[in-house]
Amino acid sequence: MLIAIQLLAGIALLYYGAEWLVKGGVGIAARLGIPPLIIGLTLVSFATSAPELVVSVKAALAGSGDISIGNVVGSNICNVGLILGLSALITPLAVEKQLLKFDVPVLIAVSLLLSGLGIATGGIGRIAGAVFFLLLIGYVLCNVRTALKGGGAPDDEVADEVRENRNMKLPTAFALVSVGLAALVGGAHLLVEGAVAIGDALGVSKAVIGLTVVAIGTSLPELATSVVAAIRHQDDIAIGNVVGSNIFNILCIMGIAPLIRPVQASGITWIDWSLMLFYTILLYPMVRSGSRINRWEGGGLLAVFVGYMAWLVINAAE
Template sequence: MTFTHLIPFLAGLLLLYYGAGWLVQGASLLARSLGLAPMVIGLTVVAFGTSAPELVVSMVSAFKGKSMIALGNVVGSNICNIALVLGLTAVFQPVTTSRIVITRDIPLMLGVSAFLMLLSLNSMIGRFEGMLLLGGIIAYTVFNYKVGLRIDRTGAGVTDPAAPDLVAHGQVRKRWVQYLMAAGGIAAVVVGADLLVDAAVGMMTALGVNEKFVGLTVVAFGTSVPELATSVVAAMKKEMDISLGNLVGSNVFNLLSVVGASAMIRPISIPGGFVHSGLVIDYLVMMAISALPWILMRRDLTITRRKGLILFGCYAIYVMFLILKS
């Protein structure tokens, strides 16, 4: 990898990180000013904003015909969110969640993962399958919206994680500034995604590795940087009440909307076939790691530091496996 590829790659990472932050802050403040409930903002605006890098990178990859970067980015990001992000977060501060995440959200994430695997068996995710996945994210969003409204009526709503610090520092700006922040965030994410994909393709060519490897590792880690930074900072501030729920929601968003939108732009083909390409192993790893929080938390609802090290160790072993295989 030369500086020719490294500089645009780092520039793309920075734009993705700051762009996602601007998008979440601007859109959250705008939604608050329009009177939306905090829980609804958290389940819609913030969920979309934190997954915006994965969405745009995969869509740009699909548009440029790099389907394995698009699909590898989703699979790798989901593995990264649970094993690396949740693992490191728990090392800084044990993560405790609610029972509903264990009984409803994680099984739903596993079910969606199994459905995507079923769609991939013929080595092609076409536009019709993309429509099914996009329909799934619409149903998921509507369901969470109704649940959020019901919780808000009981007075037990979850606050918008992007807004409290802004209010505390007097940063609730005029509406035109909120529009500008959201629009600037979208522009930065789009430009950053384009730089990142081009740099990833350049690295792939220079290092002689396939695009699936690049999507599963370098690009997946890059698009998970916002979740990693946000979760670690929240852990250091001991504000971990909705951390796992957000990560699980982000993974569901990735599987449904990111793959769905990418397939709608251009059908995603799997060169060499689903089995022979080795992607079936990556899917199984994603599902196994996605099930780990359920296994580790089903009794005490907590990821301790020791359990966090287990998750982080699983990610390190998986990356080492990819490197050795490549």
């Protein structure tokens, strides 16, 4: 019972920590005169992956590489299978050309790179981490350059966030950022320690815990954002949130965590890597066909995810 409370408290702290970090960060950026478009492409995009980042770094420092990498692989699987699948079931999702031309191909490329390294070496070292981090910087700069060149505007969610927090006093904004970061660190500690305790009590591997409990727990911000966006028919937010989060999960988390401490994850099997790749590569023909993800396609994504979770649980119990 105490472990369950610890897990729920950790997930809650991660969720609200990310929220406070975004609000405070947007408040600071708006007061400094940074354009809303840049805020959306950098700060808000980074903050959606903050729970996964802090949890993976915490797990890496604790020597739990299976949880660190399992969190990334599991979160990317969860983002497409559960979140995108559920969102498409709520309403068919129209796809922006930018996602099809640039973001989805980038996601496929970095997913192939991560999977190849993971299968070949069983982990991610500092050199690979540095490469991912440099690719992250390049990806963000390309997005900023493209957006500024096209004279784009921030999406409604970012614009609303800027309007709500543009008059926030700087001390208040800095306090929110500080509290948000503290909540993220505390939540990560509770979630990782609780997940490891559950695994030890049930005799379940850390890899399975990372792929299930930790991955789903850290994906709750994306789940809430995409489902609400789908209900409001804000298709670009629902899809862009998932694709952008998966790119950041790989480039940011697997760029920073291994630089702090190389991670090994022998418990992540070729089936886990393959499903992440399957989902990722499937996105391209799915969004290309009519530039829309239909309900039956969303149902298929969700069914595969449920089957995968069931397979993990059954195998873990054997």
